[in-house]
Amino acid sequence: MRHPPDTTSPIRPRLPSPVRDVADPWLADRGVALRLKRDDLIHPLMPGNKWRKLTPNLRAAVERGHTRLLTFGGAYSNHIRAVAAAGAAYGLSTVGVVRGDELAAAPRNWSLARAEAHGMELAFVTRSAYRETLRGLSEDDSGTLRALEERWGRAYVLPEGGTNVLAARGAAELVAELPDLGPGDVVCCAVGTGGTLAGIAAALPAGARAVGFAVLKGAEGYLEGEVAALHERGWGRVFDSWRIEHGYHGGGYGRVPAELEAFAAEFEERHGVRLERRYVAKLLWGVYGLVERGELPPGSRVTAVITGPPDPEDPAGSTGSAGGARPGA
Numbered sequence: 001m002r003h004p005p006d007t008t009s010p011i012r013p014r015l016p017s018p019v020r021d022v023a024d025p026w027l028a029d030r031g032v033a034l035r036l037k038r039d040d041l042i043h044p045l046m047p048g049n050k051w052r053k054l055t056p057n058l059r060a061a062v063e064r065g066h067t068r069l070l071t072f073g074g075a076y077s078n079h080i081r082a083v084a085a086a087g088a089a090y091g092l093s094t095v096g097v098v099r100g101d102e103l104a105a106a107p108r109n110w111s112l113a114r115a116e117a118h119g120m121e122l123a124f125v126t127r128s129a130y131r132e133t134l135r136g137l138s139e140d141d142s143g144t145l146r147a148l149e150e151r152w153g154r155a156y157v158l159p160e161g162g163t164n165v166l167a168a169r170g171a172a173e174l175v176a177e178l179p180d181l182g183p184g185d186v187v188c189c190a191v192g193t194g195g196t197l198a199g200i201a202a203a204l205p206a207g208a209r210a211v212g213f214a215v216l217k218g219a220e221g222y223l224e225g226e227v228a229a230l231h232e233r234g235w236g237r238v239f240d241s242w243r244i245e246h247g248y249h250g251g252g253y254g255r256v257p258a259e260l261e262a263f264a265a266e267f268e269e270r271h272g273v274r275l276e277r278r279y280v281a282k283l284l285w286g287v288y289g290l291v292e293r294g295e296l297p298p299g300s301r302v303t304a305v306i307t308g309p310p311d312p313e314d315p316a317g318s319t320g321s322a323g324g325a326r327p328g329a
């Protein structure tokens with residue numbers, strides 16, 4: 001079920017996103033070709049996989065007569081910012097439930113300040129309340145839904161990170177923009193919730209493979225289960241074209257160890273692309289790691305999906321920007 005590129009969206013995307021070859025002698029010596037699928041350039045306010053995952057959900061929300069979006073995220077959530085911008089563009093009000101009640105009294109970081117600037121109403125909740133609500137939603141618990149509606153009124157609820165079947169189908173469309181994929185091709189992306197990887201894997205032609213790189217620590221088994229569940233719900237089948245690498249999270253979400261930082265800085269310097277650190281740098285670090293370990297045999301062509309742009313270098317202009325480049329958790 002592929003939609004044509006969305007030209008009716010109030011947010012006008014740059015699609016298909018550009019594909020750029022990376023000339024790297026170290027990779028060439030090992031027989032591996034690398035190209036970047038620049039989804040980070042799709043739109044400045046709804047970049048990367050956020051545009052792909054949200055757009056089908058926004059259509060569904062409007063079709064079902066919703067006037068409000070409700071979603072969840074951490075203090076520096078790219079998803080929260082994208083939903084705020086999307087709501088403003090589509091004329092939907094937005095609520096962001098944010099993990100961490102201590103943030104309520106603190107000056108807004110740049111990311112939350114931007115969400116508020118797009119009109120999003122922020123609700124700060126304790127970590128345990130946040131966890132409980134997400135658990136209730138994932139289990140389709142009617143009490144959880146009722147409590148949210150009582151507090152916020154009727155709303156289209158997007159899960160944390162925006163991943164659901166519609167989102168995965170939206171992510172699948174990026175594969176249609178790579179018509180030359182075939183045996184020997186490996187499409188690689190970062191994995192937060194797994195929605196992007198699930199969509200890509202489901203859309204691959206025979207012989208092509210997908211590798212996701214987990215950015216969370218200790219998510220072995222869990223993330224594979226999430227991707228498989230999306231395939232089951234969205235496509236009614238399992239796919240064996242994908243796997244998740246767990247060796248490149250760098251110590252956990254938002255952690256950037258010195259070795260990863262050095263890799264990212266060198267890549268930026270050599271290839272003239274700035275890398276977002278929480279997801280994209282880990283993905284590319286992992287690709288080079290697999291090549292080094294001989295797990296991408298000569299003749300492989302890797303398409304690395306650049307799922308988002310780097311954080312602003314100078315998030316000034318919003319209050320409380322200290323430490324803004326690093327997510328707290």
Ligand SMILES: *Cc1c(COP(=O)(O)O)cnc(C)c1O
Nearest residue numbers: 078192193194195196279307308
């Ligand atoms: C949200 C995000 C991801 C995670 O995507 P999932 O579909 O949740 O796995 C990856 N990269 C960037 C830049 C993101 O903002």
